[in-house]
Amino acid sequence: MSTAAILSAENVTRSYNISDDVVVHALRGVSFSVAPGEYVAIMGSSGSGKSTLLNLLGVLDKPTTGVIRYDGQDVQELDDPAVAKLRNERIGFVFQSFHLLQRVSAVDNVIVPLTYRAGSRTNRRDKAVAALTSVGLADRLDHRPNQLSGGQQQRVAIARAIVTEPGLILADEPTGNLDTTTSSEIMSLLEALHKDKGTALVVITHDPEVASRADRRIELRDGVVVNDAVN
Amino acid sequence: MSREAIRIALQALAANRLRSVLTTLGVLIGVMSVVLLVAIGQGARVEITGAIEGLGSNLLFVLPGDGDFTAGPARSRFTTGDVDALEREFPTGGAKAAGYIVGADNIRADGERVSVTVFAVTGNYLDVLDRTVARGQAIGNADVDATRRLVLIGSSAAEQLFGNQDPIGRNLDLGNTRFRVAGVLSQVGGSSTPFGPDQDRVVIVPVTTGQRLFGTSRLDAIFVRSSSAASVDTDRATIERVLSRRLGEGDFSVISQDEILGVVSQILQTLTLVLAAIAGISLLVGGVGVSNIMLVSVSERTREIGLRKALGARTRDITSQFLVEAMALTAIGGIIGLILGVAFALIAERFLPVPAIITWWSIALALTTSFVVGIVFGVLPARRAGQLDPVQALRHE
Numbered sequence: 001m002s003t004a005a006i007l008s009a010e011n012v013t014r015s016y017n018i019s020d021d022v023v024v025h026a027l028r029g030v031s032f033s034v035a036p037g038e039y040v041a042i043m044g045s046s047g048s049g050k051s052t053l054l055n056l057l058g059v060l061d062k063p064t065t066g067v068i069r070y071d072g073q074d075v076q077e078l079d080d081p082a083v084a085k086l087r088n089e090r091i092g093f094v095f096q097s098f099h100l101l102q103r104v105s106a107v108d109n110v111i112v113p114l115t116y117r118a119g120s121r122t123n124r125r126d127k128a129v130a131a132l133t134s135v136g137l138a139d140r141l142d143h144r145p146n147q148l149s150g151g152q153q154q155r156v157a158i159a160r161a162i163v164t165e166p167g168l169i170l171a172d173e174p175t176g177n178l179d180t181t182t183s184s185e186i187m188s189l190l191e192a193l194h195k196d197k198g199t200a201l202v203v204i205t206h207d208p209e210v211a212s213r214a215d216r217r218i219e220l221r222d223g224v225v226v227n228d229a230v231n
Numbered sequence: 232m233s234r235e236a237i238r239i240a241l242q243a244l245a246a247n248r249l250r251s252v253l254t255t256l257g258v259l260i261g262v263m264s265v266v267l268l269v270a271i272g273q274g275a276r277v278e279i280t281g282a283i284e285g286l287g288s289n290l291l292f293v294l295p296g297d298g299d300f301t302a303g304p305a306r307s308r309f310t311t312g313d314v315d316a317l318e319r320e321f322p323t324g325g326a327k328a329a330g331y332i333v334g335a336d337n338i339r340a341d342g343e344r345v346s347v348t349v350f351a352v353t354g355n356y357l358d359v360l361d362r363t364v365a366r367g368q369a370i371g372n373a374d375v376d377a378t379r380r381l382v383l384i385g386s387s388a389a390e391q392l393f394g395n396q397d398p399i400g401r402n403l404d405l406g407n408t409r410f411r412v413a414g415v416l417s418q419v420g421g422s423s424t425p426f427g428p429d430q431d432r433v434v435i436v437p438v439t440t441g442q443r444l445f446g447t448s449r450l451d452a453i454f455v456r457s458s459s460a461a462s463v464d465t466d467r468a469t470i471e472r473v474l475s476r477r478l479g480e481g482d483f484s485v486i487s488q489d490e491i492l493g494v495v496s497q498i499l500q501t502l503t504l505v506l507a508a509i510a511g512i513s514l515l516v517g518g519v520g521v522s523n524i525m526l527v528s529v530s531e532r533t534r535e536i537g538l539r540k541a542l543g544a545r546t547r548d549i550t551s552q553f554l555v556e557a558m559a560l561t562a563i564g565g566i567i568g569l570i571l572g573v574a575f576a577l578i579a580e581r582f583l584p585v586p587a588i589i590t591w592w593s594i595a596l597a598l599t600t601s602f603v604v605g606i607v608f609g610v611l612p613a614r615r616a617g618q619l620d621p622v623q624a625l626r627h628e
Contacts, residue, residue, distance in 0.1 A: 060541060060621040081545045088543020099538045099625065103246045115235045116543040160542070 005069070006090075006167050006200050007057065008033035012066035013223075014052050026052040028223040029066070036167060037198040039191070041211035044220035053220065054172050054204050058091055059083055088116050092161030092199070094190070096173035098153045100145040100160075106132060107141045110160045117164075131159035135189060151182035155189065162193055168200040169193070175210060187213055236548075240556035243528070251560060254524040257517025258564030258604060259571070262597040264510035266572025267579065269593035272503030274585040280496050283488065285419070285430075287361035289460055290488040291326075291467055293453035293474070297481035308482050309450040311375075311438060313474060314353050317455065320473050326457045326466040329359040330450035332441050338384075338392060338434060340403040345391045348433045349405065351441015359456045362430075367399040367414025370437050374413075378439040381413040387431040389415050406444055410436065463487060507593070511600065517564065518604035525557050525612035536616055537624025550617035557609025558602060565601030569594060 014027040026049045034040055044050040055061035056068055059075050068075050070090055078086060087093075100109050110128035119127075132141055135155040145153050154174060161169050171190060175183035187203075187210060194201040203214060211217050212231060219227035244251040296305025309330060317328040332351040337344050350356070354372035357363065364383060374381050382405065389398045389412075398412045419430040442448055455470060457463045467485050474483050529536070536549055544552075576587035 055622045058541065060625070081547070084540070084543050084545040084548070087541060093541050095625070099534065099541075101535060101538075104242065112539065113542040115239075116539075116545070116548060164543075 004035060005033035006036045006038075006071060007202075008067075008069045009053075009056070010067040010069070012053075012056060012063045012068060014049075014056060014061070015064045026223055027056075027063070030220070030223070030225055031066075032218055032225060032228055034168070034200055034202060037194075037200055039194055039201045039215040040203070041214035041217045042202060042204045042220060043206065043208065043211040043217055045206055047222075048220040049223040050204050050206075050220050051172070052223075054170065057202065058093060058170050059087055084116065088113055088164060090166050090168060092164065092166040092169040094154070094157050094161050094169060094171040094174045096176035098145070098150075098157045098177070100153055100156055102145050105142045105144055106137060106148070106156045106159075109145070109156055110163050113160060113164050127163055128159070131163040132156070134162070134193070135159045149182075150178050151185060154178065154182075154186050158186070158189060158193070162197070162199070165197070166199065168202065171201070171203045173205055174203065175205070175207065183210070236552050236555040237559065239552055240559045243532075243556055244559060247528075250524060254520055255560050255564035255567070257520040258514060258561045258601050259517070259568040261510060261512075261514030261517045262565045262568030262601050263572040263575065264513060265507050265597045265600070266569055266589070266593055267575050267587075268506035268510050269503055269596075270572070270576035270587040270589050271579060271583065271585065272499065272506050273588040273590055273593075274580070274583075276496060276499035276503065277588055278585040279499060280492055283492050283495065286488065287359075287456065288488065289457040289463055290359075291455040291457065291463065291470065292486045292488070292491065293455065293470060294484055294486065295452070295482065297484055305482075307449045307451055308478055309453055310448060311353055311450065313477055314355075314450070314453055316473050316477060317453070317470060318355070320469050321466070324458065325462065326455050326469075327355050327359050328453055328455045329353050329356040330438065330453045331356060332438065332445055332447065332449070332451050334441075334445050336406055338382075338388065338403050338405050340392050340401060343392050345388050345432075347385070347388050349441065349444075350433055350435045351438045351444065352435055353438045353450075356435065356454075359454045361456075362419075363417045364414040365417040366397075367412070369414060370435065375437040375439050378443065379437055380408060380410045380440055381437060382410040383414045383416055383435040384412055385416050385429075385431040385433045386418040387429070388434060405434065405436070408440075408444060410440075507596070514597075514600055514604060518561070518608040521557055521560050521605065522608035522611060524560075525553060525609055526615070528556070529553060529612050529616040532616075533619060533624045533627040536619050537621045537627065540619075540621040541625065546617040549619075550613045553613035553616045554606065554609045557613065558605035561601045561605030561608075565598050568601070569597055572597070 009030050009032055012027055012030045013025065016024045016026060018024055030053060042050055042053060056063050062076060070086060075083065075086065107125060107128045110131050111124050114124040114127060129141060132138060135158050137152060137155050137159065140148060140152060148156065169190065174190065175186055178186060190201060191213065193199060203210060205211050214231060216230050218225055295307035295309065311330060314328050314330040330353045334349045335346065336349050337346050354375050357369055365386065370381055370383060382403065384398060392403065393401060398415060401412050402409055403412060455466060457466045470485050539549060573589055576589060580587040
């Protein structure tokens with residue numbers, strides 16, 4: 001757990017009380033850290049606890065015990081505005097189901113995270129256009145999500161993740177809803193952005209093929225890390 | 232962020248245009264009714280108090296009965312002798328008293344027929360009520376003493392009966408009696424109100440003639456005009472002293488013009504506020520509608536809320552987004568309701584006997600209330616939105 005890590009999990013557990021006497025232990029003590037610019041795949045089958053881990057890493061949820069640190073800072077000590085600022089500035093989320101706002105254009109979708117920080121409207125739009133251009137959608141700026149293919153929608157989501165220039169991209173099954181060819185394109189795009197900008201990339205997947213592309217693979221099973229190795 | 236919040240709110244409202252319009256309707260109708268009803272209420276107040284003030288100033292009304300109007304109309308025991316007694320008591324150049332009997336009848340001449348209000352008056356009547364004769368001669372004490380069948384006629388009654396011809400010296404029939412037109416009253420303008428008939432549609436006859444016409448020896452009421460505001464109280468004391476000597480204790484009561492104005496004005500103001508409050512209830516119902524739709528909107532956009540939180544929205548950002556949305560709904564409703572309320576008030580004025588008076592306070596009240604309704608009824612849904620757990624929200628179907 002060196003302080004140089006951008007992100008670290010220290011003996012993290014997460015339990016859910018399903019009812020009064022039934023407790024599910026989704027994570028049973030997970031520790032690892034991610035260095036700046038690192039490319040890590042977190043792999044596991046359904047029920048292995050990887051979604052729970054993603055929520056904790058994204059500071060969308062709090063561990064039952066253990067500590068999640070960003071640049072050495074224990075995120076449990078942060079209040080709501082500070083957590084929001086952390087998500088906004090440090091993390092770029094990419095979701096399996098894209099999570100785009102259906103009623104607004106690609107550009108306006110990419111602008112959303114910028115609206116939660118200072119900046120002028122024209123400046124935000126310029127940044128959004130640049131981000132969409134870098135994912136190859138310069139000619140789809142004003143299209144709405146339902147006018148785009150699945151791959152294009154995920155590209156919009158990736159543009160939204162990188163427009164804030166975060167230190168880390170957290171991708172949750174980014175290719176889960178896409179066909180093989182498109183999946184490969186999306187992964188290549190994420191990898192290119194990771195290389196060009198030195199952004200750390202954490203991909204959560206059940207797909208060994210996707211996991212094998214990463215520099216390092218962490219395997220989860222039944223809530224514990226069973227393997228953490230360089231590919 | 233606040234400008235951004237307004238932009239997001241308008242975007243969201245535009246995405247559900249029909250629903251937004253319907254939700255807004257409740258607030259719109261509420262604000263419209265407040266503005267419209269207050270305008271009409273104020274108009275009635277100004278019109279009616281104006282009619283009372285139009286009688287001149289420093290008037291005292293001597294009415295039969297002990298002043299308890301809930302007991303029904305009292306039988307008058309006033310006679311012309313009471314008026315004379317008052318006149319004798321008042322100092323020279325001081326107050327003046329006049330008595331009258333009022334009735335309704337038709338006047339007929341040249342086959343034309345006009346229904347009028349008939350005042351049978353003592354000699355001072357025109358002076359006391361500040362009315363003048365435009366043409367011809369006023370009715371004087373001599374005419375009263377001689378029970379002359381002379382009549383003064385209101386300007387619009389004269390025009391209806393005689394057209395363009397000069398009515399002075401012409402004969403007309405009032406009841407079964409033939410009268411000669413002595414003069415035409417100066418035009419007053421205005422219309423009939425609960426406090427008196429159209430002053431341009433009255434006829435005035437000597438009180439003695441009128442008593443014969445109506446078959447009575449009494450007067451309906453006595454008016455006294457003080458020479459100044461300062462002497463009203465002294466004159467009232469004089470009236471009470473003189474009349475309690477001549478009549479029984481409960482046979483008369485004295486009310487000043489200001490007292491009547493105060494009471495009437497107060498009643499109409501209360502009426503206006505009641506109308507506004509009733510209209511306000513529909514504003515409240517509109518607010519409940521806003522709350523309802525905002526809850527639906529929050530539930531529909533649960534995933535969006537989760538996403539926004541993941542992308543860096545604070546709880547406060549989400550709360551203000553939905554609060555602004557609720558306020559935008561009620562503000563739009565309020566502004567359109569205000570415009571429609573003013574428009575309908577101006578239209579209503581054409582069909583009502585009273586003017587519509589748009590007051591600043593009703594506009595301010597309506598707009599403030601619609602904003603407050605937006606906040607009050609928006610807070611619950613907005614707080615619910617802000618407090619959603621991002622993990623649950625993102626997973627929401």
